[in-house]
Amino acid sequence: MQALTSKAKVVGRKPMTFWEKLYIPVIAKGMGITFGHIFKKKATISYPEQTRTFSPVFRGVQVLNRDEEGRERCTACGLCAVACPAEAITMEAAERLPGEENLYKEEKYAARYEINMLRCIFCGLCEEACPKDAVYLSETLVPSNFNRESFVYGKKELLIPHPLEEPEAYAKARGQKRG
Ligand code: SF4
Ligand code: SF4
Numbered sequence: 001m002q003a004l005t006s007k008a009k010v011v012g013r014k015p016m017t018f019w020e021k022l023y024i025p026v027i028a029k030g031m032g033i034t035f036g037h038i039f040k041k042k043a044t045i046s047y048p049e050q051t052r053t054f055s056p057v058f059r060g061v062q063v064l065n066r067d068e069e070g071r072e073r074c075t076a077c078g079l080c081a082v083a084c085p086a087e088a089i090t091m092e093a094a095e096r097l098p099g100e101e102n103l104y105k106e107e108k109y110a111a112r113y114e115i116n117m118l119r120c121i122f123c124g125l126c127e128e129a130c131p132k133d134a135v136y137l138s139e140t141l142v143p144s145n146f147n148r149e150s151f152v153y154g155k156k157e158l159l160i161p162h163p164l165e166e167p168e169a170y171a172k173a174r175g176q177k178r179g
Contacts, residue, residue: 061158062120062126062135062153064135064155075106076111078093080129084125090112091110091114092112094108115153138174
């Protein structure tokens, strides 16, 4: 048969010996490797029950922050969206109405605030750009999901729990780094 290239190499197919046909030596070798790993330290962990220690500079899912009275800090200035290299942030501003002073810290607030987690590269520039300490990247991983729409996080997913009404959930969302 004519070779297709000059690099073609004929592979020999020598018949198997008696020991090779028994397969016992290779099975024993394979079992030896398996048992050898039983007593070694496991390279894997049982996530999500167990988690690894994150690096001190780890950046997780964003949190929209509240002040100590529980009012939303975001003033919908848009600086985070401008700073975002992935164009992952969308928002709509609204005017605070009389009587809403206990809900929103500033006269303007984000009626809609969304981050597309499939676009986000967790660079932290939104946190750096914010003049109101209203957004920060937490120590929480973005959970997996089955459809793309679920990765567009709105205020429902991003807003930190109320510090006075849900102190435990608030402390958990704040994380270790921010105390
Ligand atoms: S972490 Fe970076 S990519 Fe993600 S929303 Fe903030 S600025 Fe955009
Ligand atoms: S999170 Fe900060 S930077 Fe972004 S719109 Fe709100 S106040 Fe402005």
